[in-house]
Amino acid sequence: MGVLGKLGGAVVDAALGVPLRSRAYTVHRDLAVPMPDGITLLGDHYRPDVAGPLPVVLIRLPYGRAGLFAHAFAAPYARQGFQVFVQSTRGTYGSGGQFRPFTTEHEDGLATLAWVREQPWCDGRVAMTGGSYFGHTQWAVAPYADPPLVAVSPHITAARITSAFYDGGAPGAENALRWSVQIGAQEAGGLPLPTPWGRAKVTRALRGQPLQAADTAAGGAPVPFWRDFTGHAEPGDPFWATADHQEADLSSFPPANMVTGWWDLFVAEQLRDVVRLQDAGVPVRLTVGPWIHGEPGELREIVRTDVRWLDHHLRGGRAPRGAPVRLHLQQAGTWLEFPCWPPPGTTTEHHHLRAGGGLGAAEAADVAPSSFVHDPADPTPTAGGPLLQGPGKQADQAAVEARDDVLVFTGPELPADLDVVGPVRARVHLRLSLEHADLVVRLCDVDPAGVSRNVVDGIRRLDPRTVPADDVTRGEDGVLVVEVELFPTAYRFRAGHRLRVHVAGGAFPRFARNSGTGAPFATASGGRQCRFEVLHDADHPSRLELPVLPAS
The missing domain is CATH 3.40.50.1820 (Alpha/Beta hydrolase fold, catalytic domain)
Structure with missing residues (x-):
């Protein structure tokens, strides 16, 4: 040398x-x-x-x-x-x-x-x-x-x-297509590294329907992985x-x-x-x-x-x-x-969704549900998050929270720092107008200036072929009880900040839109609107579950 x-x-x-x-x-x-x-x-x-x-x-x-x-x-x-x-x-x-x-x-x-x-x-x-x-x-x-x-x-x-490509049963289209384009460029002898114009092409391709040929739209040629990803996304497919x-x-x-x-x-x-x-x-x-x-x-x-x-x-x-x-x-x-994961010594705090957009420590009385309509023709966007390629991480959620198809529940100012360390979960009680839908739950950190930034989120694709399940049950009154596992974290919510929870029916383009029809996402075109009712009364305590370290 x-x-x-x-x-x-x-x-x-x-x-x-x-x-x-x-x-x-x-x-x-x-x-x-x-x-x-x-x-x-x-x-x-x-x-x-x-x-x-x-x-x-x-x-x-x-x-x-x-x-x-x-x-x-x-x-x-x-x-x-x-x-x-x-x-x-x-x-x-x-x-x-x-x-x-x-x-x-x-x-x-x-x-x-x-x-x-x-x-x-x-x-x-x-x-x-x-x-x-x-x-x-x-x-x-x-x-x-x-x-x-x-x-x-x-x-x-x-x-x-x-x-990572079928999180909660929902196809992670953005990460999968970005990687497919990278692999396609590599096999063609081109530059496999992400570029701003390459990311823009991926975004445009994901907006098109059907998605089966999005690899060609984004990268100029079919990529075997994308065809495998889109062709084998149905529940129970043994391909993987x-x-x-x-x-x-x-x-x-x-x-x-x-x-x-x-x-x-x-x-x-x-x-x-x-x-x-x-x-x-x-x-x-x-x-x-x-x-x-x-x-x-x-x-x-x-x-x-x-x-x-x-x-x-x-x-x-x-x-x-x-x-x-x-x-x-x-x-x-x-x-x-x-000494191990999850960290020992945490306690679980329950933060209950409240009518009118509140987030509280106790269950609410008998109140009317909160509702919204998800339209696959105008899918709920996502900002930031755990992406294969940046930008990702935390992002301002103002544009997401301004939409009519996102429920926002905000807690009071924290009197002291809150250290959340471990797996984060949510339990949501739902009525849906369709059998096919996605449930997205997101935890955000709102600073004293009112800027809301994502911390962790999770998704569950609801499909009659996989419901009921360990994480989805149906009560005698027909209400679905959906357990959503959000990403784990170690995060300090500072004193004076507020916790905020989003409930939505999509997170596009990170996840492929749910057409609501049951058609395979690779070939689906168009779709049906789905009405969500989120129940949060004493009999249906929808809540966020946080693992919290004791104050030092």
Whole structure:
């Protein structure tokens, strides 16, 4: 490695917050790995200048083995003295076959792991790391590896990866189309990075109907993932079963290091994974910061924590210090440490929806319901939130709250800071004029100037094929009781601020509009208006449920 290369590596390592080391290594490119079906996948081998077999850090990703991803996710580990094998997944960057996201990573991953272990440069010990899609490639292997992996780091991802694309049963059209356009540009040899004009094309495409060909409208050509996403969104479709590792046996799952962000689209499902791993006795370290998906601070934390994690598990280095769970408390500028997730010691506060737009601690007397009409021809918009690409996070909700199809319930000024840390839920009692509808609940923070900003939200797609269910029941009076799981958070509502809750029938374009007809969203055109009645009397106590830390 030349002087310029060492200097460039030092700059990258300093930006990533890892020790400034420059261990000598060589790179052997385009090693062929045969798959059982005859397809060959290509990988690059980063080998430290050390004699004898060594443990291997395996990274499998669809975004290429050179350029940005090599500099950020392979070379930094090699400079720390780790042996790395980074492989392009099927159908990407020289690897054979077709790239059908999430559908082949289980078989290909296990075959690659077996091949790595057979190489004379591997001592049999293998760890995996990476975020997002190459976090998914770890879930596709880790529960099934025999012998087990030594350690994993599945960041900003989830065992049930499709949860981010069908949140609460509602198709997350904006995130899915943005990623589809990125993949389409990559496969066409173009620029896969998001641009302002690219985002505008995605927005225009999502406004069109039907949505089946929105990939062509936004990116100029069909993309297999978008066609799979739109074609397999109906309840009970088994297409995505091969990508779902939520029910995998975790008895041999290796120790896991996880980093995510409160505004990451996978955070809700990833924290459910953390609970399952903890319950199975798997050692887990978790960091949740104030980040959106792929934000530089998030990527820096991934590499920084992984260097110590891999050093400990592959080389016997010092174990990471501090509590297993580290959470950024938003609006407080501080970090909290806990022994597990969800944090112990919280109490659940109930904030009841009130007639006239109030939000109170106690149930209301017998009052008339609040109502609105959702029109799919003019879908309720969304602003901010956990998006795959920015802008996202918090946004001014004035335009949303000014609409007639959004109910707004606001509480009194808080007399003291309120720290909400953990999963957030809502229970809403509903009467609907249609069987097919979406229920959206959003928690906002209203500052003393009256500016309302989103904090967390959740959606539940109501469909007679999936109702009743564990989270949707129907009372003797015909009223639906819908449990909505909002995103988890760690957030300080400051004294003098007010809590605000939205109830709506859509969040467009983040989620595909619900036509109200039951037609598949890919082919639906037009739609029917749906009348919502939200009940909030003593017999129907609609409420928000907040996990609150005790005042310090």
